[in-house]
Amino acid sequence: MARLEGTADLPLHSGNAPPWLFRRMRALGGALLDLLIKDAGQNGAIERISDPFWFQALSCLLGFDWHSSGTTTVTLAALKAGARDRDLPVHIYGGKGRAATSVPEQLEREESTAIRDDAERLRRISRTAARVDTLALQDGYDLYHHTLIVSERGAWAVVQQGLNAERRYARRYHWSFRSEGDMVAEPHTAIIGLKAENVMDLTSHISEECRKAMVEAVNSRKAGVLEHAVMSRSAAQSTLDDFSLQGVKALKLEWGTNWRILRDNIERIAASCPANFEELISVQGVGKKTILALAMASSLVYGTECSWRDPVKYSFAVGGKDGIPYPVDTSRMERMTEIIDAALRETGRSREFRRETLGRLSEFFEKGSMGKALPLH
Numbered sequence: 001m002a003r004l005e006g007t008a009d010l011p012l013h014s015g016n017a018p019p020w021l022f023r024r025m026r027a028l029g030g031a032l033l034d035l036l037i038k039d040a041g042q043n044g045a046i047e048r049i050s051d052p053f054w055f056q057a058l059s060c061l062l063g064f065d066w067h068s069s070g071t072t073t074v075t076l077a078a079l080k081a082g083a084r085d086r087d088l089p090v091h092i093y094g095g096k097g098r099a100a101t102s103v104p105e106q107l108e109r110e111e112s113t114a115i116r117d118d119a120e121r122l123r124r125i126s127r128t129a130a131r132v133d134t135l136a137l138q139d140g141y142d143l144y145h146h147t148l149i150v151s152e153r154g155a156w157a158v159v160q161q162g163l164n165a166e167r168r169y170a171r172r173y174h175w176s177f178r179s180e181g182d183m184v185a186e187p188h189t190a191i192i193g194l195k196a197e198n199v200m201d202l203t204s205h206i207s208e209e210c211r212k213a214m215v216e217a218v219n220s221r222k223a224g225v226l227e228h229a230v231m232s233r234s235a236a237q238s239t240l241d242d243f244s245l246q247g248v249k250a251l252k253l254e255w256g257t258n259w260r261i262l263r264d265n266i267e268r269i270a271a272s273c274p275a276n277f278e279e280l281i282s283v284q285g286v287g288k289k290t291i292l293a294l295a296m297a298s299s300l301v302y303g304t305e306c307s308w309r310d311p312v313k314y315s316f317a318v319g320g321k322d323g324i325p326y327p328v329d330t331s332r333m334e335r336m337t338e339i340i341d342a343a344l345r346e347t348g349r350s351r352e353f354r355r356e357t358l359g360r361l362s363e364f365f366e367k368g369s370m371g372k373a374l375p376l377h
Helices: 019-050 052-061 070-085 097-101 103-108 113-117 119-136 205-220 222-231 259-272 277-281 288-302 330-345 351-366
Strands: 090-096 142-151 156-164 169-176 188-192
Touching: 019 052, 019 070, 019 090, 019 142, 019 156, 019 169, 019 330, 052 070, 052 169, 052 188, 070 090, 070 142, 070 156, 070 169, 090 097, 090 103, 097 142, 103 113, 103 119, 113 119, 119 142, 119 156, 119 169, 119 277, 119 288, 205 259, 205 277, 205 288, 259 288
Parallel strands: none
Antiparallel strands: 090 142, 142 156, 156 169, 169 188
């Protein structure tokens, strides 16, 4: 999958969306998702959500901040609630904090037969996406939000977000069902955030041979060289702590690394006999330092290249929560919901008729109606 590039600042903002806004975001988000499903189909709706630039515009359309961490968390919460209100065939699981790890339990409680029958595959997708953005892509951001969006026809998207407490910024990761064939090789539709230095990206095509070497190393027990390569303190020897890859400065292992745990983790991986990189990073208990050390050792032993380049790669309609570019016009927001619902009621009409009805939204804004009555027919 081609990786889209670009940047968007997502500063960490605390607090919650005000109830008066979230109530309307929920109604409008549900109406928009309902319309999108009818117009583009279930899979088409999933693909839109997996597009970070479309998603960013949606957040602005719903009246939220264009550049805050809440763009992700609040917009998805509104879509999740709106989809549930309308009993739509697109289901949203997970969320922020503790809810981020509750996807398996939510899938078990799902009433949709199509989703329950596919629960094992969906659990694997959710788990792998989280592991990749935690272990294979080490960019300094810790995941705290994870959402799985699924259609009853089998399509899915993952949107998750990490935070860097020191920089006070967030980074958003978008996945599409198009990447299911290989979820460790450049699987993202795009990543939104600020670029950083010295990011270990094992998902890059540059790192392909390194991924293979890591699997070979643990299966052949050659990863035992890690202990000697990293822990050697002889003045005549180099160590992984100061090793550079192809002239590119590499991340350093922290001095506080617990070598016993590191060796135990490598033994645990070897005992599981992973057939590929996805299985390697899926081993329970294996963390960032183990994967980092394996990548560095594999590069040293096998001479494979690992990418250290950061892969990280907007539109208001009703205003923004903080008054930027202007305060939210609630009457306009409610009128938009009415117009969309009017288009949805015309289920017996053609797609062109629905689009003509929706075209009234453009007329609504061009005339600066600001909540004035607009005929629906």
